[in-house]
Each structure stands twice: as structure tokens, then as C-alpha cells.
Amino acid sequence: xxxxxxxxxxxxxxxxxxxxxxxxxxxxxxxxxxxxxxxxxxxxxxxxxxxxxxxxxxxxxxxxxxxxxxxxxxxxxxxxxxxxxxxxxxxxxxxxxxxxxxxxxxxxxxxxxxxxxxxxxxxxxxxxxxxxxxxxxxxxxxxxxxxxxxxxxxxxxxxxxxxxxxxxxxxxxxxxxxxxxxxxxxxxxxxxxxxxxxxxxxxxxxxxxxxxxxxxxxxxxxxxxxxxxxxxxxxxxxxxxxxxxxxxxxxxxxxxxxxxxxxxxxxxxxxxxxxxxxxxxxxxxxxxxxxxxxxxxxxxxxxxxxxxxxxxxxxxxxxxxxxxxxxxxxxxxxxxxxxxxxxxxxxxxxxxxxxxxxxxxxxxxxxxxxxxxxxxxxxxxxxxxxxxxxxxxxxxxxxxxxxxxxxxxxxxxxxxxxxxxxxxxxxxxxxxxxxxxxxxxxxxxxxxxxxxxxxxxxxxxxxxxxxxxxxxxxxxxxxxxxxx
Amino acid sequence: xxxxxxxxxxxxxxxxxxxxxxxxxxxxxxxxxxxxxxxxxxxxxxxxxxxxxxxxxxxxxxxxxxxxxxxxxxxxxxxxxxxxxxxxxxxxxxxxxxxxxxxxxxxxxxxxxxxxxxxxxxxxxxxxxxxxxxxxxxxxxxxxxxxxxxxxxxxxxxxxxxxxxxxxxxxxxxxxxxxxxxxxxxxxxxxxxxxxxxxxxxxxxxxxxxxxxxxxxxxxxxxxxxxxxxxxxxxxxxxxxxxxxxxxxxxxxxxxxxxxxxxxxxxxxxxxxxxxxxxxxxxxxxxxxxxxxxxxxxxxxxxxxxxxxxxxxxxxxxxxxxxxxxxxxxxxxxxxxxxxxxxxxxxxxxxxxxxxxxxxxxxxxxxxxxxxxxxxxxxxxxxxxxxxxxxxxxxxxxxxxxxxxxxxxxxxxxxxxxxxxxxxxxxxxxxxxxxxxxxxxxxxxxxxxxxxxxxxxxxxxxxxxxxxxxxxxxxxxxxxxxxx
Ligand SMILES: Cc1ncc(COP(=O)(O)O)c(C=O)c1O
Ligand SMILES: Cc1ncc(COP(=O)(O)O)c(C=O)c1O
Numbered sequence: 001x002x003x004x005x006x007x008x009x010x011x012x013x014x015x016x017x018x019x020x021x022x023x024x025x026x027x028x029x030x031x032x033x034x035x036x037x038x039x040x041x042x043x044x045x046x047x048x049x050x051x052x053x054x055x056x057x058x059x060x061x062x063x064x065x066x067x068x069x070x071x072x073x074x075x076x077x078x079x080x081x082x083x084x085x086x087x088x089x090x091x092x093x094x095x096x097x098x099x100x101x102x103x104x105x106x107x108x109x110x111x112x113x114x115x116x117x118x119x120x121x122x123x124x125x126x127x128x129x130x131x132x133x134x135x136x137x138x139x140x141x142x143x144x145x146x147x148x149x150x151x152x153x154x155x156x157x158x159x160x161x162x163x164x165x166x167x168x169x170x171x172x173x174x175x176x177x178x179x180x181x182x183x184x185x186x187x188x189x190x191x192x193x194x195x196x197x198x199x200x201x202x203x204x205x206x207x208x209x210x211x212x213x214x215x216x217x218x219x220x221x222x223x224x225x226x227x228x229x230x231x232x233x234x235x236x237x238x239x240x241x242x243x244x245x246x247x248x249x250x251x252x253x254x255x256x257x258x259x260x261x262x263x264x265x266x267x268x269x270x271x272x273x274x275x276x277x278x279x280x281x282x283x284x285x286x287x288x289x290x291x292x293x294x295x296x297x298x299x300x301x302x303x304x305x306x307x308x309x310x311x312x313x314x315x316x317x318x319x320x321x322x323x324x325x326x327x328x329x330x331x332x333x334x335x336x337x338x339x340x341x342x343x344x345x346x347x348x349x350x351x352x353x354x355x356x357x358x359x360x361x362x363x364x365x366x367x368x369x370x371x372x373x374x375x376x377x378x379x380x381x382x383x384x385x386x387x388x389x390x391x392x393x394x395x396x397x398x399x400x401x402x403x404x405x406x407x408x409x410x411x412x413x414x415x416x417x418x419x420x421x422x423x424x425x426x427x428x429x430x431x432x433x434x435x436x437x438x439x440x441x442x443x444x445x446x447x448x449x450x451x452x453x454x455x456x457x458x459x460x461x462x463x464x465x466x467x468x469x470x471x472x473x474x475x476x477x478x479x480x481x482x483x484x
Numbered sequence: 485x486x487x488x489x490x491x492x493x494x495x496x497x498x499x500x501x502x503x504x505x506x507x508x509x510x511x512x513x514x515x516x517x518x519x520x521x522x523x524x525x526x527x528x529x530x531x532x533x534x535x536x537x538x539x540x541x542x543x544x545x546x547x548x549x550x551x552x553x554x555x556x557x558x559x560x561x562x563x564x565x566x567x568x569x570x571x572x573x574x575x576x577x578x579x580x581x582x583x584x585x586x587x588x589x590x591x592x593x594x595x596x597x598x599x600x601x602x603x604x605x606x607x608x609x610x611x612x613x614x615x616x617x618x619x620x621x622x623x624x625x626x627x628x629x630x631x632x633x634x635x636x637x638x639x640x641x642x643x644x645x646x647x648x649x650x651x652x653x654x655x656x657x658x659x660x661x662x663x664x665x666x667x668x669x670x671x672x673x674x675x676x677x678x679x680x681x682x683x684x685x686x687x688x689x690x691x692x693x694x695x696x697x698x699x700x701x702x703x704x705x706x707x708x709x710x711x712x713x714x715x716x717x718x719x720x721x722x723x724x725x726x727x728x729x730x731x732x733x734x735x736x737x738x739x740x741x742x743x744x745x746x747x748x749x750x751x752x753x754x755x756x757x758x759x760x761x762x763x764x765x766x767x768x769x770x771x772x773x774x775x776x777x778x779x780x781x782x783x784x785x786x787x788x789x790x791x792x793x794x795x796x797x798x799x800x801x802x803x804x805x806x807x808x809x810x811x812x813x814x815x816x817x818x819x820x821x822x823x824x825x826x827x828x829x830x831x832x833x834x835x836x837x838x839x840x841x842x843x844x845x846x847x848x849x850x851x852x853x854x855x856x857x858x859x860x861x862x863x864x865x866x867x868x869x870x871x872x873x874x875x876x877x878x879x880x881x882x883x884x885x886x887x888x889x890x891x892x893x894x895x896x897x898x899x900x901x902x903x904x905x906x907x908x909x910x911x912x913x914x915x916x917x918x919x920x921x922x923x924x925x926x927x928x929x930x931x932x933x934x935x936x937x938x939x940x941x942x943x944x945x946x947x948x949x950x951x952x953x954x955x956x957x958x959x960x961x962x963x964x965x966x967x968x
Contacts, residue, residue: 005775007777009642009804009808011811014642014643015641021814021815021818023814034597058588058594060588060593063589066593075562079555104545105545105546105548107544110542111540146795149818149820157670158499159493179818186818223493224492251489256492287489291488291489293491309593310592311821327495327502327503330505331670334633335631335637336792339825339826341793341825
């Protein structure tokens with residue numbers, strides 16, 4: 001009875017859906033990068049002096065400074081004794097008081113209602129109305145969340161049903177942000193890939209969507225369509241025509257739309273503009289405006305604030321069945337509520353200081369500086385990669401990433417296969433070991449068979465980005481030579 | 485093609501596991517309480533002037549003040565410009581600097597590694613070692629989380645497998661904290677009830693556990709056992725003998741143990757003491773110490789700090805299979821990381837100021853004041869209910885709740901049935917409408933067939949708690965009379 005027993009929970013007995021989940025952004029490359037940093041700290045000699053993490057869309061980790069106004073509001077909410085300090089501008093104080101008034105016990109330390117603090121949902125609704133040129137938004141359709149991630153998982157969870165060929169299929173772009181593939185694996189739903197068109201700056205082609213959809217009908221019941229715009233990892237910004245076409249298709253084919261719009265403030269390219277699915281859908285009029293089901297996600301993690309650590313996000317649902325919406329609220333209730341500091345931060349995001357507020361000038365200056373630098377870095381990335389033989393890169397129209405395609409010599413591909421690695425993983429691992437540059441292989445996001453990419457953020461500070469891009473280009477040349 | 489279509493996502497087409505989830509703590513009573521508050525604000529006449537929310541374990545919502553030191557540390561982390569302000573004590577500043585050093589970009593605004601900031605996991609490990617009299621704790625076995633809720637769901641998720649009679653069964657206490665039943669429903673696992681012994685102050689009886697287990701083997705594969713100690717909703721503190729017996733049974737019957745120990749600082753009754761499962765298991769020696777699998781959960785939401793809104797929590801896993809532990813990390817990576825302000829707050833919880841620190845005296849005074857008041861309120865609750873005819877209440881040894889049993893006259897039960905309500909829901913709803921007192925019916929937590937309870941927190945401020953208890957007792961008498 002008391003001898004050595006096998007564990008109860010092993011790889012074989014555990015949840016096999018979880019086991020099948022893949023997640024590259026924080027996978028082997030990231031783990032190795034952490035080890036390398038440790039080794040550098042311990043004085044181990046390397047061909048580089050620091051690891052540069054261009055693998056994750058985390059602006060502040062790369063040195064971007066928080067927006068002063070937002071942090072002031074938050075500090076006042078955290079420690080209301082500061083409300084009597086002269087250190088803080090009046091508008092930040094008024095804002096903090098307003099938020100605290102809306103909190104249980106006037107404290108960030110109380111749980112909020114599960115859909116998030118009413119006041120903040122109202123302010124999110126007003127933000128959406130301003131963004132969409134006055135199209136109404138109802139606070140009851142807004143659910144705050146623990147980052148956009150949480151809201152995305154919740155909506156996908158609602159959609160999953162059926163067995164065998166009746167299982168829910170969800171269309172996702174390839175390349176995609178791997179939260180989608182991971183969540184679908186975990187929920188045992190069917191991932192249906194549609195390919196973005198690399199030859200046309202990663203445009204979303206409705207013909208390709210239709211192909212994917214019709215082929216998928218043999219093996220599942222496609223019920224939802226995810227669009228990431230601006231795109232991660234691809235950095236494209238979809239045109240209004242494209243969005244209209246997608247909405248028409250979704251309506252005809254009876255697909256619930258998930259619009260991942262967390263990069264809505266990150267549009268850099270001339271001629272590119274962000275169009276929200278909600279706005280386009282509403283302006284298309286009947287039957288779309290009143291019928292097409294949509295969930296649109298946003299986050300405090302991106303944009304110009306980059307407050308990833310606070311995990312503030314929201315989803316707005318449009319035309320969702322009222323009873324389902326209640327089920328969604330119930331589901332969120334089980335985990336009580338999103339973090340209240342994240343909710344408070346989101347408040348500052350959706351209600352920035354106005355022109356007559358004392359914090360306005362500084363806020364605007366900080367915001368514009370961040371956005372201008374991001375735009376310059378997007379441009380620089382494109383410029384350097386476009387001069388690099390063996391690498392091709394679409395313009396970075398928006399978001400925070402480039403997703404260049406690279407040529408890998410057949411012998412490198414063969415060597416990778418011998419090592420049991422995806423060829424681009426092999427490249428990225430070697431890049432990391434030899435240069436300290438940390439990027440994510442394209443295989444982690446999905447790519448057309450036989451093509452190889454990597455995702456690199458545009459977030460390193462300007463003075464590091466140029467040498468980094470050059471070093472990367474040189475390494476690619478060297479690697480190509482080595483395996484030719 | 486463009487006529488009025490049925491929604492894609494309806495009650496019938498949605499995830500039926502989600503549809504089956506029940507969650508009473510934030511159910512109809514809570515929603516009605518919110519409405520009543522709204523009506524009061526609008527000037528509608530009611531037989532009461534305020535709604536008293538004794539339905540949820542949310543100390544700060546009921547007026548408890550945050551611990552000054554914790555909020556100071558947090559404010560400094562949020563707005564590091566304050567590090568030069570004389571408003572803050574030196575130890576709070578040093579602490580904030582230490583936390584910021586460990587954050588990406590020295591900012592709360594960066595994502596952390598998915599298991600939580602290394603420094604904070606190390607400090608959690610040291611806290612556990614102090615708590616458990618020096619038994620070692622490895623930071624690699626600690627995963628920070630978005631409240632304990634998140635960690636509990638994650639561990640349950642790992643455990644769920646199988647189909648039909650091979651489906652994972654999870655033993656949970658009845659009455660239980662409904663996160664458990666809700667999560668098992670969502671994951672389509674089998675809930676296996678074992679009843680706590682109301683006649684013996686809600687003790688956990690191993691004979692009853694064995695009964696539940698053996699009966700369950702006909703319909704599922706029981707693989708995990710949850711214990712909530714101190715108990716929610718039942719307020720009991722299990723003895724060391726009981727915990728030993730549970731561990732022996734878990735080992736013999738090959739059950740993964742989940743110990744929900746979020747109320748570890750909330751023990752009031754003389755003679756009661758908190759024993760962590762980790763400590764008991766380790767002190768039991770072989771074979772338990774080196775083999776019994778355990779996950780122990782803790783949170784910043786309860787204790788003396790009551791920082792629910794920050795959603796800081798952790799799980800320590802013991803004897804978990806290394807490969808499964810990696811899978812757990814992968815799963816957590818998909819959602820990036822727990823909120824960083826909550827992690828920072830947890831840091832202050834596990835590393836309070838020491839005797840030589842400037843904040844020590846105030847910290848101790850605040851902590852002791854909260855705990856003494858909670859103890860007094862636990863006592864008062866027991867005293868008043870024990871004098872009330874038709875209500876029986878076990879001593880509130882710990883946690884934040886009483887779970888009194890009440891007699892309901894047969895005609896009240898019948899009336900409830902006519903209305904399609906659980907009898908205790910009927911009682912609680914009437915109580916709310918007539919007195920403004922908001923408590924949760926026992927049926928939301930589970931109870932033996934034919935018995936009726938409600939859960940009431942001990943959190944209202946002392947000056948409100950006594951009249952509340954008396955009003956409740958009087959209402960019960962009136963209600964009983966009405967239906968006799
Ligand atoms: C496309 C996309 N969606 C959602 C998220 C989730 O962000 P968060 O959960 O921090 O709001 C990210 C994060 O990188 C993202 O790139
Ligand atoms: C027994 C028990 N476990 C877990 C939790 C979850 O707490 P949190 O997610 O806020 O840490 C609660 C909250 O009330 C609880 O009572």
C-alpha cells in the first residue's frame with residue numbers, strides 16, 4: 001500500500017486538450033532567452049552583452065515610459081491620502097475621486113461587479129461613440145476583462161459546442177496571434193485556417209475566406225470568424241472595403257464575428273486608417289446593422305500607453321442574443337471580477353484629459369511622442385529589411401510587429417529536420433545564441449507550407465533598433481552562407 | 485438571403501456546459517440587491533433605508549480600511565516619482581524599489597513571466613517556510629495567479645480527462661464555495677459531493693469521504709479531492725487529526741489534493757489553529773511527504789488585508805509531476821501573466837514589515853485591529869443566532885461567514901415550490917425585500933436534502949452587525965408565524 005506509486009496526474013492522465021495546446025511566443029526561445037540573461041549576469045562569456053527581447057509586444061519592458069497622467073490617477077486611487085498632496089494636478093485628482101466613488105467601499109480593494117464598474121463601462125461606451133463618429137454604444141453591452149485575452153477566451157468559450165462533424169469551427173487568420181489556436185485547442189474546437197495574402201501586404205481576401213469555409217464544412221460546423229486588425233503578427237491595416245466584404249460574408253454564411261482591435265491606436269502608414277467593425281457594420285445599414293453578431297476587443301496593453309501589466313481590457317458585444325449575454329455575465333461571475341486597478345487604468349485610457357484640463361498638454365505631448373517614435377520605427381524596419389537580400393518584408397502599416405519572410409537554404413532546412421526543429425525555429429535559436437536577438441519563429445503563428453518567417457517587434461528603443469536590424473540582416477547572410 | 489435570420493449564438497447553440505453552470509453568490513439575490521439600491525437612490529420608498537450586503541466576502545466593500553503599508557508600497561510602484569516624496573516611510577520606498585527592480589522595464593506596466601515575478605515567488609516561498617516552521621518551499625513550485633480563483637480553475641483544468649464512466653470525478657465538500665461546482669460544470673467533469681458534518685461543527689469526516697468516493701466509482705473516475713480550510717461557507721477550521729486522515733485517504737485512494745487555504749489568516753476560535761496541508765503532509769513523513777500530490781491556494785483577497793480588487797493569488801504545487809508542471813506553465817502562458825499590481829500587493833502580504841522597520845508598529849496595529857474585530861464579530865454572530873428560536877448556528881471558528889440552519893414551516897416550503905423557488909431562496913428574497921439584508925440561500929452552496937440555510941458574512945461594521953443580526957432573527961420569527 002505504501003510503496004512508490006505512479007503519480008495521479010501525469011502527461012498521460014492529464015487533460016489532453018491542454019496537452020495539445022501550443023504557445024510559441026513564450027515557448028523555447030523565450031525560455032532560452034531567460035537562461036542566457038541569467039548566464040550573462042553570472043559572467044558567462046557570450047558573443048553579445050545583452051539579450052534584446054524583440055519577441056513580445058510589451059512596450060514598457062523595452063523602455064517605453066508610462067503616460068504620466070495615467071499613473072497619477074492610479075497612484076491617487078491606490079493611496080487616496082495623496083489626494084491632499086500638491087504633487088498631483090487637479091484633473092488627476094478629480095478623476096481619481098470619480099473612480100473611487102464608483103468602487104465598492106470607495107476602494108480599489110473591493111471586488112467590482114463581474115462585468116466591471118458601471119461608471120467605467122459608461123465611459124468606455126462614450127469612447128466608442130467618439131471613435132465611431134457618434135454611433136451609439138450601450139454600456140450594458142460592454143464587459144471589462146483581465147486583458148483582452150480573458151474576453152477573447154470567454155467569447156470563444158460560449159461558441160464551442162457539438163461533437164464530431166458538428167463541432168464548432170472557428171476561422172482564424174494565418175499567420176495569427178497564437179492565443180487563438182491555443183484557446184481553440186484547449187476548448188477542443190476546430191481551428192479553420194484562412195491565409196492572409198502576403199503578396200498584397202497581408203490583405204484579407206474574401207475569396208480565400210470562402211475557400212477555407214467551404215472546405216471546413218466537411219469536418220466541422222464553422223460558426224465564428226476572427227479578424228485581427230491591425231494585425232498581429234503581420235502589421236497590416238485592413239481597408240474599409242475589405243471589412244465590408246468580410247461582414248457581408250459573415251452575414252451570408254452565418255458566422256459570429258470576433259474583431260480583435262487591440263491595436264486600434266497603432267496605425268502608422270500613410271493612407272492607412274483604422275475602421276472598427278462596429279462602425280462599418282452599422283453604416284452598412286440593414287440587414288447587417290441590426291443583425292450581424294459581433295464581439296470587438298480592446299486593451300490597455302497596446303496603443304500609446306502599453307500598460308500590459310495592468311491587464312485592463314474590454315469586449316463590446318453587438319447584436320448578441322440577450323439570453324446568451326446573460327450567460328456570459330454568469331460565466332464571468334464565477335471568477336468574480338477583472339482586476340480593479342486595470343479597470344481604473346482603462347478609465348484613463350478611454351477618458352484622456354480634455355483641452356481645458358491642466359494635464360492636457362503633457363498628455364498630448366507624451367502620447368504623440370510615443371506614436372511618432374513607433375511610426376519611425378515601423379518605417380525603419382521596413383527600410384532595412386527591404387534592402388536585405390534573402391529577406392522580404394511588407395510595410396508595417398500598424399500594430400507593433402514586422403513579419404518578414406526569409407529564404408532558408410535547403411541544407412539549413414535539412415539540418416533543422418535532423419534536429420527535429422522547424423526550420424525557422426532553428427534559425428531563430430541560432431540567432432539568439434549568436435547575437436542575443438530574441439525573435440519568434442513564423443511557425444509559432446502559422447505560415448504557408450514551405451515559407452519561413454520570423455516575428456520581430458518594433459519596440460526596442462530607436463538607438464538599439466537600427467543596430468539590431470543590421471545585425472539580424474548580417475546574421476541571416478552568414479547563416480545562408482554557412483548552409484549553402 | 486437578407487431577411488431576418490436567427491442568431492448564430494443562442495441558448496440552444498451555445499456551449500451547453502457553460503449553460504449548466506450555476507453561480508448563486510452573484511445570482512438573483514445580488515441582482516435584486518443592485519436594483520433595490522438603484523430604487524433607493526431614485527427615492528422609491530422602502531421599509532429600509534439601505535441595502536446591507538452580507539452576501540459576499542469582500543471586506544473593503546463593507547468599509548474595512550486597507551493596510552496603510554501595502555497601499556504605500558503600491559502607490560510608489562505605480563508612480564515612482566513619489567519615491568522622492570517625504571510622505572512615505574523608508575521601508576515602503578525600499579520595498580517598492582525592490583519590486584520595480586524585478587519588473588520588466590522597472591515598471592508595473594510590463595507583462596511579467598507567466599508564473600509571476602521571480603522575486604515575488606521567492607518571497608512567497610519564504611513566507612510559506614516561515615508559516616510551516618521551516619519546511620522548505622521551492623519558488624519554482626509557486627505560480628502567481630489572478631486571484632486564487634484563476635489558480636483553482638487552472639489546476640482543475642489540468643485534471644479533467646476521460647469520457648463516460650472514465651470522466652474525472654472531483655470530490656468537493658457540501659456546502660462548498662460555488663467556484664468549484666461552477667468550474668466542474670464548465671469543464672464537464674463530475675462533481676462528487678461529500679457532506680460536512682453539521683452536527684460536529686462542520687467537521688470533515690473521513691468515513692463520509694470514503695462513502696462518497698466509493699459510490700462515485702460507478703459513474704466516474706474520482707481523481708481529485710478539494711478541501712476548503714478554513715471553510716467557506718461553513719466557517720470551520722479543521723483539526724490536525726482530520727487533515728492527517730484526509731491525507732492518508734487521498735494517498736490510499738490516489739487522489740490529487742486541492743487545499744483551498746485562502747482563509748489561513750482568518751482563525752478566531754479559541755483552540756482552533758490553522759494547519760497547512762503542506763506542513764501536515766511533510767511532517768507525516770514517508771510515503772506521504774515525497775509522494776502525495778497537492779496544490780495549495782492562497783490569496784490577497786482575504787486575511788486581514790481584504791484586497792479583493794487587486795486579484796493577487798498563488799498556488800504552491802507539491803509533488804507534482806515535472807512534465808505536468810511544465811504543461812501548467814504553458815497553459816498559463818497563453819493568457820500572458822497575472823496582473824502585476826496584484827503581484828506587487830501579494831509581495832507586501834507575504835513580506836510584511838519586520839520589527840526594525842519604520843512601518844512595523846502601524847502595520848501591526850492595523851492588522852491586529854482588523855483581526856480582533858473579525859473575531860468579535862464571529863463571536864457576536866454565534867451568540868445572537870444561538871439565542872434565536874428556529875435558527876441553529878455552529879461557532880464561526882474561522883473564515884468570514886456563518887452558515888446557520890433555519891427551520892422553515894411546511895407552508896413556506898410549499899409556497900416556494902409554487903413559485904418555482906428553492907425554499908431558502910424564497911426566504912432570502914423576502915428578507916431582502918422587507919429588510920434590505922442581502923444574504924445567500926444555502927441552496928447556492930449545497931446542503932443536505934430537506935435542510936435550509938443561508939450564508940451571511942461577518943463583515944458588516946460592528947455597529948451595523950448587531951442590529952442586522954437582530955433584524956434577521958426577528959424577520960425569521962415573523963416569516964415563520966406568517967406561514968404557520
Ligand atoms: C492581437 C492581440 N490580441 C490580444 C492580445 C492580448 O492582450 P491583453 O490580454 O494584454 O489585453 C494581444 C497581446 O499581445 C494581441 O497581440
Ligand atoms: C474558499 C474560497 N476560495 C477562493 C476564493 C477566490 O478568491 P480570489 O480569487 O479573490 O483570490 C474565495 C473567494 O471568496 C473563497 O471564498
